[in-house]
Amino acid sequence: MVLPTPCQAILVVIQQTDPAIVLEQMGTAFFHNGLAMVVKDRSVNATYPNTSLSKDESQQKFISDFTMIHALIDHVAHVLPALFLAKIGDRGWKKVPIVVSLFGSLQSSLMLLLVIHFHFPLEVMFGAAILSAMCGGLCSFWSSVMTLSLLSSTVANRSKAMVKLELLCGITNLVANLVSGHLFLLFSSSLGRGTFQLSLSTLLILLCLIHVIVLLQVNVIEREAEEGYQPVSDASTNAPAGMNKVNVLLVYAATMLYTFGHNGAESLLNTFLMKEPLNWNAIQLGYVSATGSVINITSFLGVVVFRRCVGEILLILIGMVSYASGIFLMSFVTTAYMFYLARTLNMFSLIPLPIIRILLSQQVPASSLVVTFTSLHISMKLASLAYVPAFTEIYQSTLSWFPGFIFTLSSIVTVLGMIPISIIRCRSHRRHQYERIPGN
Template sequence: MKILFVEPALCLSAFAMTLAGPLTTQYMYRRIWEENGNYTFTNDKNFSQCKENKSSPILAFQEEVQKKVSLFNLQMDISGLIPGLVSSFILLSYSDHKGRKFPMILSCIGALATSVWLCLLSYFAFPYQLLIASTIIASFCGNSTTFLGACFAYIVDQCKEEKQRTFRIAITDFLLGLVTGLTGLSSGYFIRELGYMWSFLVITLALAVNLIYILFFLDDSMKDTSSQTVSISCSEAFKNLFNRTYMLFKNASSKRRSLLCLLLFTMITYFFVIIGASPIFILYELDSPLCWNEVFIGYGSALGSISFLSSFLGIWLFSYCMEDIYMAFIGIFTTMVGMAMTAFAKTTLVMFLVRLPFLFTAVPLSVLRSMMSAVVGSTEQGTLFACIAFLETLSGVISVSTFNGIYSATVAWYPGFIFLLSAVLLLTPLTSLCVAKCTSWNEGSYMRHTEVESSEDTSDR
């Protein structure tokens, strides 16, 4: 008997992705350290490779390693940009007619292939540059954004009411935060106790279990549409995909269209800053004066992931006394404060305290997804999330590439510059949300759009 709960698949994927992030970054840091200098990388548990003494000859080498790791991350992100964009858009748009499971399965296979390759790379010490090839291949299968988009569309398929939709998405983000928090907390111990190869093997096993669950235990939320098979050419199929996206905006009223565009712009610009700055935290913590080891980095990741729990609680409490749009305002503003504080964090205590302003970082993402899903019709959810995934993939790769490039150029004279820049950039989604409130938004407006759509569907019948 199959079930309609996608949350286990989300949690397994979150575990694998959260563990793979810091693991891959630190593995690259170690490989580049060992292959580009005469300094031995020690495994002493109480020792960090970082040097704070400005007169130490290792300091210049340390900064050079920082630059090379950042630039290699940039190359990997750019290499997977185009295939990731194409696969995300096609897979999620097609899910409106063929079901949500297929993009989940394909993106899981891509992640599994990458983790297997990382196991081989660490065991046989192949040139780390070969990781770029696996990134390109995996991107054709979709990426984590594709997987999340399919899962959120799967959830929205089962939620007909606005409050139910917002709460269900908030619960999902809470589960993601809980898993990523625990995983981040333990990531340093995985490296320390198991080493890189066995840690990558744990990720591989988690993704394999996830694939089995999706294939054999998860039911499709749109199985009634899967039987509607129409034989059309490949060019016609592509034309239909883009046509559905075009009609998503064309068929909408001017007010609904402007609201949807503003919400999309707000979410993507916010996502741009959050995703771009996230990997820089690890490099910033590895560098002086913090000089964190893998365990402290794990603690920092765990504290950062608490924002999913606090965001869930915030949505749950704030929903009783304010509109969704005000919750988004709070999340963006507090995140902006956190970025500004990070730029001046010079001690371990302050770096831990910096996580406090990030408590509501996930609120805008959850709320804006819910608001946009309520603006469009029930048969347009896959197309909407395809647009979101497409834009998230594009902005994510561009932002990570941009932020890594800026950090590489500024780390020598002021490592915290990138976080000050992030705080300034967050003024953009804050401004666009103000415009949405002043021009296209009033209480319950997007609920009325849903009611109009329902009445039109009824009259068509």
């Protein structure tokens, strides 16, 4: 029996990665926002007897220390498991890294729920982070999801597939973050603050896991002339058929600097907003996370609009300028309207990384896509060994005289990241001029 067209369309959508992305993003957004608020609640009793810290500074130290340790575990411990799972994925078991990483996310959400309900020590979450990392972490999930999205698209449509993925993540995160603060306070008197939100997070991740195991289909579109595949030239850089190692190193340098500046500041943004004079609560912090989702959407729209008139290099520079200007203004934020003004300047700040991923996908064979994306994720995560403790220590040291100094530092590092990208553009422009002489 032939299914009606609407039913066929629904079945096709269900068998793609889109439902898994929506469920996973919703679940993890509820988890991370809930974890931030649980840490804030526990910081009320934080004391440091051997120091001269005030109560507010003690709470800030407790929150930033926990955030630093949790981030280091999350960013570093998954390196070897993620590489191992990537190898399995490239050998044909594309769904295995996704399933294993979701098991890790499920146990983290469940563990935080137990911490709230049974009043376990907050340090239990460090163990949950280690277990999640042993399952490959979000690195394995996203590397594999991006690979499936790209393999189910033709080479010509891969850039569209990547920006569509970013847009879907942005919209889903926007919805999740807008409601997460309200969910955290729901039934707080009878069940405990955050119980309902973390229960919903656990359920969503479980549904995502079931979807991936039962419904998700791996559809691979054969690449044109795979054996003789050559990298697609970048219109903005006129890339040669062979790999330009100098340019590759410059791109990696720019990526590391941008990651250092962007992630270093973002990791402490909620901590900064929890202190006086802002002292934001769960609902307001949910809105903060929602602004990040809006930036995801505006960055997608920026790619769609700007790509018509500029190349990849200029797109990356536009994104870096957007972030550097907005995060510099964040240094002086003392009111809500100043925060949202700074976030408005950040509206194109997530453009650089998707463009870099698109370029990488055009230069490697399909059999190596999982390893390629996993390696890129791991390189950025390993940078956290430097930026997480560095930014945390600087933030704690400057609390008394300039709490926003870390954002100024982030702006400076982001501007430095523009230098390698600018060098690539100069090298490519010079090579383009040389190549035009014989034709003339």
